[in-house]
Amino acid sequence: MDSEKLRESIGKAWTTDVLPSLSGLVEIPAVSPAYDAAWQENGQLRAAVEHVRDWVAARGLPGARCEVVQLDGRAPLLLVDVPATPGATAAGTVLLYGHLDKQQPLGDWSEGLGPWQAVIRDDRLYGRGAADDGYSGYAATTALEAVHEAGGEHARAVMVLETGEESGSPDLPAYLEHLADRLGEVSLVVCLDGGGGDYERLWLTSSLRGAVQATVTVRVLEASVHSGLGSGIVPSSFRVMRLLLDRLEDPETGEVKVPEMVVPIPEERRAEAAELVARHPDVAVPRLPVLPGMRRVSDDEVELVLNNTWRPTLSITGAAGLPDPAVAGAVLRDRTSLRLSFRLPPSADAEAARAALERILTTDVPYGAQVEVGEYMVMNGWHAPETTPWLASALRQVGDGVFGKPCQNLGIGGGIPFMEMLGRRYPRAQFVVTGALGADSNAHVPDEWLNIPFAVQVTEAVAHLLDAHARAADPA
Template identity: 75%
Template sequence: MNTRRPTPDLSSPSDPVTPYGNPALSAEQAVVPPMDHEQAREAVSAGWTGEVLGSLSRLVEIPALSPAYDASWEQNGHLRDAVEHVRAWVESRGLPGAKCEIVQLDGRSPLLLVDVPATPGATESGTVLLYGHLDKQPPHGDWSDGLGPWRAVVREGRLYGRGSVDDGYSAYVATTAVEALHAAGGQHARVVLLLETAEESASPDLPAYLEHLAGRLGEVSLVVCLDSGGLDHERLWLTTSLRGFLQATVTVRVLETSVHSGVASGIVPSSFRVMRMLLDRIEDSTTGEIKMPEMNVAIPDDRRAEAEALAALEPRGVAARFPLAEGMRVASDDDVELILNNTWRPALSVIGASGLPDPSVAGAVLRDSTSLRLSLRLPPTVDAEVARAALVRALTTDVPYGAQVEVGDFLTGNGWHAPAHEPWLASALAKVGDRVFGKPARSAGLGGGIPFMELLGRTYPRAQFVVTGAVGSDSNMHVPDEWLNLGFAQRLTVAVAHILDEHARRPAD
């Protein structure tokens, strides 16, 4: 499906045109002027330089680790603290008719639900679901001098701290966009802001929450996900696909206990060598190609064309995004192939290990076992459970030398492929590019995953999707020195306000 559709020609005599650029609007919609762009921009600027930055900074300082990284998350209470903090701030904004509720099912991390009724004239426009999350990654290493994961620091237009760009800002962009829309005389359908607290743990609780809230959410006609981003901070970036993921811990055991390597080597194959042989079944170590057919798909023509357009935008720019070691080369000299490798092809990374002592204290020992944590990124349309079953078969069937192999501790999530934009959304995005950023929006696939999107795609197959956000290629998401571009966050807020206004004025189905 091609999401890079051209903006429709709204001057065609076959469509009656209102002064607001949407054909066949109802009389109720037509009497309300469109949102005033300058008023919206001023309201957003005042909000961000006032209440938003202070509240977001305090949110950064809450060590709200995702449940996967804090086994005692419920007792520690940091996730609840984050949700309570944002709830109190949203309630202080005084949005007309808004209701804020913390929802928490037994044994599941809390969720914040903000429900804002539609403006007059937009009550039949369905529900807009705005999504973000409040849980965070761990610190992951040493931060630069003066910075820290739970310390909010503003430097040169950047807000540093864990959760600033992934994904604390989302609550403030969504709420401030609705505020600005009201201040600028715009319209919006019913808006529901859903902020979960387990996204960094692959959103294991969201299916239960969606089922629990299904009757309250109603007919969702637009989803705006604020947990993504793009290659720069110069324009609005739209995510058109997300890879799925499969993580597993593999243990190869060759001995009951470790023994002297001089005594056993050459007789007992090392657990590491057996592990290497098993991984060769999964990946071609020379090319990085994943050999398993269950993990590969044909790349759609429109996504290949999208990759070509991205490569042309920044020739030789793909490799430049990464701090390569001196002399290191990337996997290909072809930027298009690198982009497709990262968005539509599977890839294997070894992200953890045990059974291996630190080199400084390693003795002459043939170790009893080796464990590796494998992370496989899967193409957007691959079924992660099918891939999981195939991985287990490949690693446990006909194991070399009869070694014992255990595969477990799985973490899986399906990818997502965006539906094509309807004309009203294509028009809205064109206006955002012109009025807010001064550059056309761009679309791209992402190598990461947002489990919620695949779930929402299945739950609301008729909805339109805007998956965007403030993450740039250098925002240090998941690593030390994470930061949010504050100027871009403001422009993103104005863009969301425009999209909500256009959605409310779109032609009836």
């Protein structure tokens, strides 16, 4: 394959074709179903899928078939099936994954920026979904095109772009079952919903955490009463909630007490964390906007990496029943609700963790208060399989030829449900979980942005991996 022609083709495509269409995608408010109860009526998820479908269909990939797949009551999915090039020798399917649904706007964006407004400044494309993860379908398609133009090869490639990832991918199991025969035997998965600590090398995700989210409501009264009348007689719902939380988490250390949420950390991942800290101390631990004087939970950076990738954590992400302090009256409230968000180790059983959480919160409740647990979101994590020789060699070549620096493995504190599902369904497949997201890309918060030159390099890396896979004697 002509590497110079490949690079030229990808750079031109991004400038003339990708950015205009990707900007149009940014402007579609395709909020994920979990955050838009009327998503079907609003039609924005369908609009996003059709927008990308029309762009891919117009590209002229030889033999490509583009189809919007939508099962009853489920968020739509874009399926693009591209036949293998004539010279490809590898068996099996390459599955290229991304998603088109987006997080909510959330908060105030900087002057001149907005969630549904595509703005290009200083090699950055701003707008919700630009980096997470709207660019992925464009990168995958452009990589396939460039392989053709540069005289390379690729095995049969299937691109799957879903619209429920930000909601925990609740519809993906049904779609995987529905499409199983059409996907065939997958030997390589390329997921472009990842990223890393800088924009100087290709970052490879070695593990992803799972999650259990639930809304817990504690009720102590049929109706709220004056606090002068009821306090000291009936415990506050907040105090009961506090006691329940102490069953789940050590308030001093943050250690999660639920046994089903704790797993042994593999030695190779401990070694990987130590290597990451030693080689990339500036990016090993995410740079967070910590207040002056605020301390992190440990001074040991290796432990911080393991905390963020292999140990369970609890965050309180929402509350109800608590009025704004400015208008809070002298009231003993009838109830308190909290949204609990547990991040789980990659190999923990999320359903077992969910069942344990419910049991702990509803058994022997203090003072006999009523506790309801519901609105679950359950997601298993993922642990990468051992890398085969052909892929290890290809990644070394990508590091040298595309970035000029070696690729780097790291664990990620977030999750991608599709990876765990595919890992179970295709146990012999190789996985490349990477992407253009950086630690400062502002995914999920205001001013989300995509580093355009880095996304172009990621596209080039994918093209090289597709060619290497097509020529491998045993790609699985």
